[in-house]
Amino acid sequence: MSEKTEKTEQRRLSVFKTYKLYVGGKFPRSESGRVYEVTDSKGEWLANAPLSSRKDARDAVVAARKAFGGWSGATAYNRGQILYRVAEMLEGRKDQFVREVADAEGLSKSKAAVQVDAAIDRWVWYAGWTDKIAQVVGGGNPVAGPFFNLSTPEPTGVVVVLAPQKSSFLGLVSVVAPVIATGNTVIVIASEKSPLPALSLGEVLATSDLPGGVVNVLSGKTAEIATPLAAHQDVNAIDLAGADDVLAKELEIAAADNLKRVVRPQAVDNADYFANPGIERLTAFLETKTVWHPTGALGASGSSY
């Protein structure tokens, strides 16, 4: 019996995974049909990843815009629950991410596990912020007049994020989670060399109640995808975390056309993603809405409104 099992195992062919994009809640191949080879840190072939074209980028913007109304309109509490659910799903697939991160970054299993644990914890941390950020950056303003003056943060809109090139998973989570926590929708361009953890994250997001289109993952040449996105008139902001100096400058120029909000963090790939991230990345993609509400003596009806 055991002999027989052994024989079957020997004969079993390995099942290769087809990594695909994650756009609008679906897993399309690149519209261009292109793929490129992804290797581990030693140059050994790992898998083929889709090589996205600018049309994939355009489709992702359409999907993100479509999802924006529902996601930004969801209650902060609900968004928090969904993000927590993402962390739960990540926890369940931890082994896979440990393996992918170890391959991508040339880490030992235990060091990769530390990265993945930190990423999951970070996701939980941002999940907690969804319904608290408004208290921190919003509030009542004391104005000199008979007005009740109130400021509330609102999401910026469709945000393009260039994920960090080296930290393929912890860095990715650290730039994506804060953007969607506040109600933005995001198009993330995965690390060019190590896109596999990002593409696998798409599979997790698809099974965690996160509405399709809130997060869209593209893989390929960062410059090729980012350039049309930076110039895209329907993108509201761009985070240049994964761009080198030359590319960042080019993208900033392209983004100026429609006055996109541009976040250009300094010395990105040396960023310590283990450090307490603070709320800078949450507030980077928030707009402040201020409402002036007249107040005064109560009228005969008993209400001044």
Place this chain on the structure above:
Amino acid sequence: MPTTANAAHALGDVTASDSTLRRFLHGLPGVDTVGLEARAASLGTRSIKTTAKAYAIDLAISMVDLTTLEGADTPGKVRALGAKAVRPDPTDRTTPTTAAVCVYPDMVAVAKEAVAGSGVKVASVATAFPAGRAALGVKLADVRDAVAAGADEIDMVIDRGAFLAGNYMKVYDEIIAVKEASGAARLKVIFETGELSTYDNIRRASWLGMLAGADFIKTSTGKVAVNATPANTLLMLEAVRDFRAQTGVQVGVKPAGGIRTTKDAIKFLVLVNETAGEDWLDNHWFRFGASSLLNDLLMQRQKLATGRYSGPDYVTVD
């Protein structure tokens, strides 16, 4: 240009009686469903790029019947639509005007005023659109009303109930009566292909409409689940091509409903060019019944002009 009188002459005996009409319509060759859909799909794979795309986009814009057919239409909305038809993209004055605006009969006067002097036509749906379930007298009054208000084109619906019951002569007579009531206005005959069930029926309806003197045959009202598809439009294009070959009379085609993207519109233009031919690549002979399509065409046009993708913030919200 030959008139419809010639058509009646060439195929005059066909409409002599109910039985001859039925024999003729049922004698039309059956439609090869698989072949039709495969042909429509394969023509949809043509790659139209750069200058050809720019030409196709401008042509498509000039073929749009910009439509609003809602219970909630207000004079303000119709005026806004008229302004958009006259100048689709105010930031680029080289953008062509649309072919027409398409409204309900009671809004014709408002629409007429909004597009006055621009060359944009006013089309009005009539004959108890979209169901067409009213007495003939009511339908004709509806048509006369629209024409009196200044409609240049009338979009009528056929009596699908009578057609499906096999009462072809009734449908035929009704189109004749509406044609007469329309006077100088061009008549578009809507078959509501989504309710005709089979491709054979669409072919029969096309011939029936053309025999009765339709200036345009139109797929659908946009009010049912299945609207214009490449396959049913291809079928109708074949019908107008064959009709001209037999009678010398050219009839226009208007797919309506469900065409929302530039890509879709260009696929239809390919169908026109490859089936009916270049003679139909003109807004006198081919139209798109659409509302949201125009915005996508404008965004694509801006993309070609500037090299960067445009967004819905740069076109009007209708």
